[in-house]
Amino acid sequence: MSKLAGYRRAVAGTQPEYLHPTYKSSLKRAPSQPLVYLPHTLSEITGPVFAPETVNVKACDLTRQHTGEPLGERIIVSGRVLDEDGKPVRKTLVEVWQANAAGRYRHKVDQHQAPLDPNFSGHGYAMTDGEGRYRFITVRPGEYPWGNHHNAWRPAHVHFSVFGPAFATRLVTQMYFPGDPLLEFDPIYNCTADEAARQRLISVFDWESTIPGHALGYKFDIILNGREATPMEK
């Protein structure tokens, strides 16, 4: 078998460390020992493949999962999944979940007093197309308070889970909205040292994907680890 090209590692500062005293939940869950460097083997350059048949096209419209219409401002969240060389990541699964327009999750642990919306579940999934594109129709999620510190509020966000081509490219992240005044105060958003890396988590308002009279568009591209150059055969 020929030698295998692994995936690139994060540039320093562009990924969060595990321990962040300002984010209380990390204190007893962050590993204390240094990570052991794992050269990528066949186990890491392969990863789960999901058949397009398992994707329901209605799953990417979070406003049509119930008999009635959800409350809130309709938005289009779209973008591309690319690798660090700008190449599209095709036919990869993208999962999203979010709070409703009032800032409440449909989850038993969420005790925020904001109302649930019987017409909004807050989950969707899509598979990227041949150009790496995905597109969700949803409502703008509300900000909500949480217990991390006195008067703590999460900025509005949508959770994203992306597989990519390999075990090594697995990513879970959150997309934020431009101009949100809460970002500056959010320990989760601020866990990443590199400012440019943080700002890439903020979606861009996008006229092009706006649907006139119906929904505003936000663009969010997701970049997965790029490939190392293929090792030369001796």
Next chain:
Amino acid sequence: MTLRATTSQTVGPFFSIGMERLNRVELAGPGVAGERVTIEGRVLDADGVGVPDAIIELWQANSHGKYAHPEDLQEKPVEAGFQGYGRIPTDEDGKFRFTTIKPGAVPGPDGKLQAPHIAVSVFMRGLMRRVVTRIYFPDSAGNAGDFVLGLVEAGRRGTLIARNASGMDGVLKWDVIMQGPGETVFFDC
């Protein structure tokens, strides 16, 4: 390189909303070849308290040592009923349990076969990015010479190897200890 990989963020406490659709605790469908094994354990925090809002993802080869992925070019059979993917949330006590088949050996970077193993990602509230670890099997002859186990200091290797559960045939125990004594080995992947 023109772009930089997107920053990871925590899955938070509400991930089941978006992730439970693809939960999978039985990895092998009926008729899939191999030795069936159940692996159970707990995800524990620094105080030894179970983590109730963690989710484990698994990736493994079939019993022939073949990954169901286009970049596995080995001339070994893939099996229709075996994707090699698992996703298991912890319960309120931090417990998890799944059933699969013991994977076969796959090639390692040193030209030798790696000992049978499962690649593991763990996500949870409080963790800004996943931790990556592996599950190896007790009594595997290959463990002693395994390339990846060899990267780990001897005193910590045991955290990567499941244990036989006394009196329970086909059941293995394996815990994820996030921090402190017995801390599981996590990899920079």
